Amino acid sequence: MTASDPIYLDYAATTPVDPAVAEAMGRSLAEPDGLGNASSATHVFGRRAAERIERARAEVAALVGAAPGEILFTSGATESNNLAVLGAARANAHRGRHIVSSRIEHKAVLDPLKRLEKEGFAVTLLSPDRSGRVDPEAVRAALRPDTVLASIMLVNNEIGVIQDIAAIGALCRARGVLCHSDAAQAVGKIPLDAHALQLDFMSFTGHKLYGPKGVGALYVRDGARARLQPIAFGGGQERGLRPGTLPTHQIVGLGAACDLARRGLPAEHARLAGLRERLWQGLAPLGGVHANAEGAPCVPGILNVSFEGVEGESLVTGLPELAISTGSACNSASAEPSYVLRALGRDTQLAQSSLRLSFGRFSLPEHIDLAVNAIRREVARLRTLSPASEPGHSAATAEVVGEAGGPGQEVWVRFRLSVRDGSVKGALFKAYGCPHTLAVAAWVAERLRGRSRADLAPGTPAEWAETLAVPVEKLGRLLVVEDALADCARHWREPG
Numbered sequence: 388m389t390a391s392d393p394i395y396l397d398y399a400a401t402t403p404v405d406p407a408v409a410e411a412m413g414r415s416l417a418e419p420d421g422l423g424n425a426s427s428a429t430h431v432f433g434r435r436a437a438e439r440i441e442r443a444r445a446e447v448a449a450l451v452g453a454a455p456g457e458i459l460f461t462s463g464a465t466e467s468n469n470l471a472v473l474g475a476a477r478a479n480a481h482r483g484r485h486i487v488s489s490r491i492e493h494k495a496v497l498d499p500l501k502r503l504e505k506e507g508f509a510v511t512l513l514s515p516d517r518s519g520r521v522d523p524e525a526v527r528a529a530l531r532p533d534t535v536l537a538s539i540m541l542v543n544n545e546i547g548v549i550q551d552i553a554a555i556g557a558l559c560r561a562r563g564v565l566c567h568s569d570a571a572q573a574v575g576k577i578p579l580d581a582h583a584l585q586l587d588f589m590s591f592t593g594h595k596l597y598g599p600k601g602v603g604a605l606y607v608r609d610g611a612r613a614r615l616q617p618i619a620f621g622g623g624q625e626r627g628l629r630p631g632t633l634p635t636h637q638i639v640g641l642g643a644a645c646d647l648a649r650r651g652l653p654a655e656h657a658r659l660a661g662l663r664e665r666l667w668q669g670l671a672p673l674g675g676v677h678a679n680a681e682g683a684p685c686v687p688g689i690l691n692v693s694f695e696g697v698e699g700e701s702l703v704t705g706l707p708e709l710a711i712s713t714g715s716a717c718n719s720a721s722a723e724p725s726y727v728l729r730a731l732g733r734d735t736q737l738a739q740s741s742l743r744l745s746f747g748r749f750s751l752p753e754h755i756d757l758a759v760n761a762i763r764r765e766v767a768r769l770r771t772l773s774p775a776s777e778p779g780h781s782a783a784t785a786e787v788v789g790e791a792g793g794p795g796q797e798v799w800v801r802f803r804l805s806v807r808d809g810s811v812k813g814a815l816f817k818a819y820g821c822p823h824t825l826a827v828a829a830w831v832a833e834r835l836r837g838r839s840r841a842d843l844a845p846g847t848p849a850e851w852a853e854t855l856a857v858p859v860e861k862l863g864r865l866l867v868v869e870d871a872l873a874d875c876a877r878h879w880r881e882p883g
């Protein structure tokens with residue numbers, strides 16, 4: 388990173404590769420153990436590669452309390468989830484065709500489940516409570532005689548909540564139901580023991596724990612291997628469950644990352660918990676700030692907060708000095724707010740005003756302080772556009788207010804005009820919405836002076852979109868700006 392780069396606070400999306408990991412990978416690529424194909428048992432190059440891979444397998448296994456033979460290498464957590472969910476469901480379809488999961492799973496679990504529904508499986512998706520926890524009793528209640536698999540994530544990637552997988556694993560085991568957990572956000576972050584959790588399958592990935600992208604693992608409990616079938620076919624590697632030539636340097640990187648994580652975990656956990664507290668103490672004084680997942684156990688490296696009256700995408704756009712993400716999606720035509728926050732029962736507007744701040748190994752207290760200052764500045768600025776701070780108006784003019792959309796909705800725009808002698812003398816706007824909506828509302832407000840009631844709109848939504856380079860799929864949102872102007876015309880009253 389260079390000095391002018393933003394501060395990286397998006398560790399939940401991916402973590403930087405630890406320099407020690409990069410070094411181990413570089414060595415592996417350069418040295419003869421990078422040459423051989425681990426399946427080539429007839430010569431020393433193949434045997435060296437195989438040896439190096441087995442050493443990494445042991446390092447990975449040690450981090451998650453597994454035996455080395457219970458670790459399969461994959462391309463990442465997406466593939467591991469697909470293999471576990473599709474492979475376990477299909478291998479056990481003769482026993483039953485029902486699966487239990489949750490609404491807050493990653494798409495890499497939800498989408499394979501949708502695929503299984505097309506194949507005739509029934510899926511029960513449980514809702515979490517308001518803090519984001521899936522009640523193990525709800526899992527128990529959802530189990531049916533034909534349930535073959537439960538898949539509940541260990542740590543949620545948006546809000547950081549840790550699920551009670553030990554309880555869920557135990558009750559599944561007692562009922563003979565296979566249990567999978569997506570642990571991409573948990574491995575290396577909290578102490579984990581796959582055997583103690585009574586899991587049959589557990590997915591994780593290198594790039595969330597300071598390893599490389601493109602490599603991950605699936606823990607497959609010894610006794611559960613026969614109840615899993617492959618989703619790809621080929622050379623028979625990884626006991627036939629995940630065929631394909633093993634990428635030696637990637638696996639060496641994953642092994643090194645797991646080894647580093649295991650040795651540093653207790654101290655790092657405490658340090659990150661301190662940073663999280665520092666961040667929260669810095670933001671809370673703003674008021675109208677909600678910590679999502681409050682009251683539930685969380686990993687220390689994720690803080691998801693909602694700011695009343697501030698739209699998340701506009702907030703992120705106003706914070707170029709921070710590399711962060713939001714739960715809301717300004718890039719979709721429908722502006723669908725985070726399905727995870729919605730599942731927690733947040734209303735659309737609070738779900739859309741969220742910021743996910745995630746930090747880790749290379750985050751320092753001064754990064755947190757800088758982020759706090761920047762967010763406080765930007766939230767305060769955006770809130771001046773909110774209905775809580777209305778400007779006054781002089782007695783010589785009449786005030787005309789028009790609005791469209793509405794509080795609690797995705798987009799809301801209000802214009803406040805001073806009118807006299809048949810034309811606009813001044814205009815203010817307030818808006819809640821994505822950056823495009825705000826930009827167009829501001830642009831329009833600047834062009835209302837001198838305009839009459841009959842000819843109030845300075846152009847059409849299509850023209851505004853073109854002038855301000857708004858993507859065509861977002862044109863629909865600009866209709867709210869037009870509607871707000873029409874509402875002004877409806878309410879137009881002259882002084883006296």
Ligand SMILES: *Cc1c(COP(=O)(O)O)cnc(C)c1O
Pocket residue numbers: 399400462463464465466493495540542543544569570571572591592593594595601603
């Ligand atoms: C990142 C992530 C994934 C996807 O992992 P990839 O290695 O990028 O495929 C799946 N589940 C969760 C919870 C994640 O955070």
